[in-house]
Amino acid sequence: MTSQLSQIKWGRVALTTVLVYVISFVTVFLIVTGYATYLAFQMRGAPDRNLINAFANQYAPWIGPISLILFTFLGALWLGRRVETSTQLHGLIVGILVSLVNMLLGGAGAFSLGTLIATVLIIGAGWLAGRLTVKG
Numbered sequence: 001m002t003s004q005l006s007q008i009k010w011g012r013v014a015l016t017t018v019l020v021y022v023i024s025f026v027t028v029f030l031i032v033t034g035y036a037t038y039l040a041f042q043m044r045g046a047p048d049r050n051l052i053n054a055f056a057n058q059y060a061p062w063i064g065p066i067s068l069i070l071f072t073f074l075g076a077l078w079l080g081r082r083v084e085t086s087t088q089l090h091g092l093i094v095g096i097l098v099s100l101v102n103m104l105l106g107g108a109g110a111f112s113l114g115t116l117i118a119t120v121l122i123i124g125a126g127w128l129a130g131r132l133t134v135k136g
């Protein structure tokens with residue numbers, strides 16, 4: 001096990017983890033901003049903040065975890081294609097680190113059932129992407 005851990009490219013894993021989390025956050029932000037822009041065009045002026053807040057409160061709690069799962073899978077796939085060995089382990093570690101960052105930065109609902117389910121799915125997405133890129 002220690003020989004496998006010594007083969008991990010920790011810099012790439014950390015960079016992938018940060019990129020996955022940032023891209024997921026930006027995706028949620030862009031979706032809410034897009035809705036606000038749509039409202040602004042529809043009303044031909046300043047959009048109603050209450051509608052934007054209602055949209056963000058209703059959709060962001062499930063768009064965030066879905067985008068984290070998707071981008072964890074894509075990030076682990078990307079990483080798995082760039083490392084020579086232990087692709088499955090790299091994907092698993094990316095999934096674990098992304099889920100840890102999500103729990104640490106998740107706020108008040110960090111230890112809910114939804115977060116537990118998202119954590120399992122994020123780790124599973126990383127592992128699956130690593131599994132799909134196994135070489136040899």
